[in-house]
Amino acid sequence: MSLTLKCLISACLLLLSERSEAVPLMDLVDIEGIRGNQLIGYGLVVGLDGSGDKSQVKFTSQSMTNLVKQFGVNLPPDVDPKLKNVAAVMVTANLPAFYSAGQTVDVTVASMGDAKSLRGGQLLLTSLHGIDGEVYALAQGALVVGGLKAQGASGSSVAVNSANSGLIPNGASVERMVPSDFSERSDVMLNIRQPSFQTASRLLEALDERFGKGTATALNATKVSLRAPVSSNQRVNFIAMLETLDIQPGRARPKVVFNSRTGTVVVGEGVRVKAAAVSHGSLTVTLSEAPQVSQPGALAGGETTVVPRSDVAVEQQQKPMFAWPEGASLQGIIDTVNSLGATPDDVMSILQALEKAGALNAELIVI
Structure with missing residues (x-):
């Protein structure tokens, strides 16, 4: 095989590898001005089977009193309705960009008081x-609650997930469009989600190649401005x-x-990881109490007492030191850790120590 053919094959393989790593532009950037908007409201959920807020949650009864007044029902000021089938809730939703009147969005409903469950409830009209x-x-609408909670007369209970929050699919009707200046701006601003000068540079080259030289301007590692049509x-x-x-995309740490x-x-x-030797062991301290009864003799005249007795045992596991070679990959790290039978806490301790020693080329994030 000639040298020219080998070079051609190598170039083709390089192009294929680069293309295989390419991702859609919209997976890397957000368009400034096109975003969702958070909505929030306060409402009441009715129709609960005795699992609503208790009487000590005052704002629930006050809200219900104000609600029934709108329908001509006036309660004396000193009367507490003591409702059990009503719960005060917060209602949230995300309104996507450009949604207009008549379209619907999902809403999430969560209890504010001490309601046991919202299962079977109906959200009343909430702005x-x-x-x-x-x-x-x-x-407005019926809640879909994925959680379950049951409690017996003796106080024992069982819970699966959370029964104090639920979802209403397409439960909110949009009444007003959120104003946006997207169509009025002279440019389109692309915000790179993971700031990178490499990504910004490659994005600039691809846009100039597609739309012509000077179409895009890289402002920094996060923002790329595009000249956009007016129509x-x-x-x-x-x-x-x-x-x-x-x-x-550019290489991320x-x-x-x-x-x-x-x-x-x-x-x-x-x-x-760089070449490093690690030894990781655990120390186990066992403390047990075995009180003994001290019984005096028949004619001693003493009293029977309980004498405390504590047994303390210290055990330290002996684990051999192991070594990682220079440039060990992710699979090598996994194989070494698995061979030791290390727990997640052990892995955290080992990697943190490697990072402190300068032998780990990664960013440690604790959440």
């Missing part, structure tokens, strides 16, 4: 407000063309994520 205080949607039809087509682009609450350890691809 959902934006950060500006304006009403953007109205929510709404052309701008929509322009964004649609952006969605078809594939970009090869490998990460190791620890969840201290659940003991979960996630080691990302690309994590490497």
Whole structure:
């Protein structure tokens, strides 16, 4: 095989590898001005089978009293209705960009008081407000609750997931569109989700190649500005063309994520270790109480007493030192840790010590 043919094959393989790593542009960036908007509201859930808020939750009875007044029912001011089938809830929703009146969105309902369960409840008409205080949607409907809680007369109970929150699919009707300046701006701003100068540079090259030189301007490692058409039809087509682009992202620093609450350890691809020797053992202290009864003699005149007795045992596991070679890969790290039978806490301790020693080229994140 000639040298020229070998070079050609190598170049083709390199191009294929680069293309295989390319990802859609919209997986890497967000378009400034196109985002969801959080909505929130306060409402009441009725129809509960005795699992609603108790009488000590005053705002539930006050809300219900104010509600029935709108229907001509006036309660004396000193009367507490003591409702058991009603619960005060907070209602939240996410309103996507460009949604207009008449479209529907999902809503999440969560209890505010001491209700035992929202299962079987019906959310009454609730207005959902934006950060500006304006009403953007109205929510109402039957709740879908995935959790379950049951309690017996003796006080024993069993719970599966959470029964104090639920979902209403398409439960809110949009009443007003959130204003946006997207169609009025002279440019389209792309915000890179994982800031990287390499990603910004490659994005700039791909956009200039597709739309012409000078179309894109990289402002920094996060923002890339595009000259966009003024016409709404052309701008929509322009964004649609952006969605078809594939970009090869720049290299990101490998990460190791620890969840201290659940003991979960996630080691990302690309994590490497330098040559290092590690020894990790555990110390076990066992404390047991075995009280003894001291009985005096028949004519001694003493009293029978209980004498405490404690047994303390200390055991330290002897584990051999192991070594990682230079540039050990993720699979090598996993194989070594698995061969030791290490727990997630052990893995966390080992990787943290490696990072402190400068032998781990990864970012440690504890959540």
